[in-house]
Amino acid sequence: MCFVFVCDEDERVVRREKAKGVCPYCxxxxxxxxxxxxxxxxxxxxxxxxKRKYYCTLCLKCLVL
Structure with a gap:
């Protein structure tokens, strides 16, 4: 029996902008x-x-609101 993975997800960044606030970690x-x-x-x-994701510019952690 052979199983082939035929699904693929492609992600690309559309734009980046400064958000309000500071990182709670650093x-x-x-x-x-x-x-x-x-x-x-x-x-x-x-x-x-x-999707909109939030990242810290110093520690590169993904932040969840």
Whole structure:
């Protein structure tokens, strides 16, 4: 029996901008990043989503609101 993984997720950064506040871990500046993700099955796009993620510029931790 052979199982082949045929799904793929592609993420790319659309834009970055400065966000308000400071990092609770190190006190660094926070950056808001808009990321587009696209799921594909056999090279055919299935799902397309845009997400906003927050990162610290010093310690590079992903922050959850």
């Amino acid at each position: 006190g660094g500046m926070i950056q808001a990043v808009d990321v587009e993700s696209q799921w594909r099955l056999f090279f055919i796009p299935i799902s397309f989503k845009t």
